[in-house]
Amino acid sequence: MKFAQEFKKQLQQEGFPQKWVDSAIPYGQLKKCLKRVTNELQELGLDKDTLAQLAAAQSSASAASESQHGFLYLLDEEPSKTRHLRPRLTVFVHLEDGVAVDATLSPATRDFLGKIASRGSSGSPTFSNASSAEEGAPSDLAAPSQDNFNEKSGRIQAPESVSHFSSVQKIEVPLVFDGEFFDILQTDVSNLDVLQDEEQQRMKRDVIALGQDISKATKPSAGKKAKDDLTKWRDIFELYLDARVFFSTRESDHGARSSAQALKQLQWFQQEVLKRRLVQGLKLKESREAFNRFINVNAVLLQNLKFQEINQIAVRKILKKFDKRTSLGVAKTFPVAVHSQRLLAGSIAKDLCAQVSSEVIATIPQLDDYLCPICFAIAYWPIRLHCEHVFCSRCLVKMQRKGERFCPLCRGDVIMKAGSENFDTAHAEFLKEYFPKEVKEKIRANELERGKEIFGPDYTDRPCCVM
Ligand SMILES: [Zn+2]
Ligand SMILES: [Zn+2]
Incomplete structure (x- = not known):
């Protein structure tokens, strides 16, 4: 299926709101406009093959003489209309005695380029050195308008000064439909x-x-x-x-x-x-x-x-x-x-x-966000250290017993300085409210661990032992 049809079908079938469909890219309209662009270029002898040849000449040219070959097609911002693009096609033409001489170009193209160059060169022609070609502001050399061009078409005007030189000229090609x-x-x-x-x-x-x-x-x-x-x-x-x-x-x-x-x-x-x-x-x-x-x-x-x-x-x-x-x-x-x-x-x-x-x-709240970074159980009782990292009270006690000074997350010197003022009561309430099951399990595990420390490894938390 052709893309134009496929696009139309998708717009209709996806159940988009009508307002969306109406603002979709006007593919058909653009295609029609593209046809006019193509015709316009063809009339000037700049069909796609000619432009492809110019592009090839450009890419094969050495960096130093790059500006002497091919063309430039720039999409600049229109100064008067904000955020709109003004396309500009600039072609570099070799002229000898006012005639375009690139052998790879068709006679029609050479003819066109010769004509447009003769009109543009009436100001200050640029001679066969790349840097001077670059200096000339494109607007100086640009063909002023389409009308002007038609008026003068059919007349090849080679200024005297150019006739003995081979020159390279930068010519802006007047196009309407690409704009x-x-x-x-x-x-x-x-x-x-x-x-x-x-x-x-x-x-x-x-x-x-x-x-x-x-x-x-x-x-x-x-x-x-x-x-x-x-x-x-x-x-x-x-x-x-x-x-x-x-x-x-x-x-x-x-x-x-x-x-x-x-x-x-x-x-x-x-x-x-x-x-x-x-x-x-x-x-x-x-x-x-x-x-x-x-x-x-x-x-x-x-x-x-x-x-x-x-x-x-x-x-x-x-x-x-x-x-x-x-x-x-x-x-x-x-x-x-x-x-x-x-x-x-x-x-x-x-x-x-x-x-x-x-x-x-x-x-x-997801449990993952409230785990103690050491034991990976819920951080209850929560101890908020001076560095703002939160651990469970059991893990803090164990670190202090080992005489560890530094927070395992940020290496801040905060562990031995922690005391009862670091209990985060509000956070504890929050955990009890949102994770009641996990908090209960953690309290039980903490008590079992403490019991084993006091009474030895045989300690169990049978109901009679734990209140
Ligand atoms: Zn812990
Ligand atoms: Zn820390």
Whole structure:
């Protein structure tokens, strides 16, 4: 299938909002405009083969004489219209007695170049040395306008001074339709950036509201159901983090995922949640609703990613087509010159994923974030050292007994200086509230260990021994 049709079909079938479809890259319109660019170049004798020859001459030339060969096609910023590109084609022509002499060029091209050079050279012709060719400001030599060119066409005017010299001239070729092409493309890319920005703001608000609702519903102080749901949410988010839906942190496939990969990961997550009956296990209506919203946020994010992806492909394809028809090499230069904070920067997934982690996932404290870095059990009783690192009281006591002075995480001289003032009571309350099971287990383990220290290795924590 041709890309134009494929693109249209995807836009229709993916269920994108109409507003998105309307702002998609106007591939068909660009293709028509490209045709006009091609015709324009052909009329000037600068068809794709001629330009390819000039490009080849340029790349084979030595660095010193580079400016004497080929052409330059620059996409500069339009000074009057901010953020718009003004394409400029500059051709370097060898002239002998006012006639273009590059044997590889077709007669029509040489004819054209001769004509345009004669008009441009009326000011100050540049002679056969590369540096002087470089000095001449392109605008001085540029053909002033298309009209002017037509007026004078058919007349080869070789100023006397040039006739005895072989010279190299830098000539700006007057083109109209390439400007139109890049105008359409840049305008559309900018509009898509705005659209994506709006979408992102909207989703941000949804994500923040969702985070607040989950946090409210699962506050352990709200009762038994909230406590039970908190455990379920913890399992749900643990699975979600494992799924790495939009980003992989694994070394083998590090980085952003394609929408197809993200879809697969999201499906895996949903299947696992179903398999483990986690949603059915949610006791509060608010929790179940919040889960649906969470899935919805992911689905919208996925849709945004997909839309961005197919538009990026459309831009790549049309630039490739442009180069194929003109040999002007814009596939490399346009992505550098274009102003796009979003569409071509591809940051939407990254920004929103960070938002989801900080606003939603973080509302459910994960055990991993509250472990003692020495014994890897929950850091209870928590001791916050002067360096702000938190350890469990048992591990601190053991370090002090061994006379260790330095924090194993930051090497700060803080261990022997720690005392009862380092008990973090507020943090202890938080741990008891959010991880009651783990705290109970840790207290039991601590007591058993202490009992063995006092009463010997046969000590057990049978119910009669422990209060
Ligand atoms: Zn510990
Ligand atoms: Zn430390």
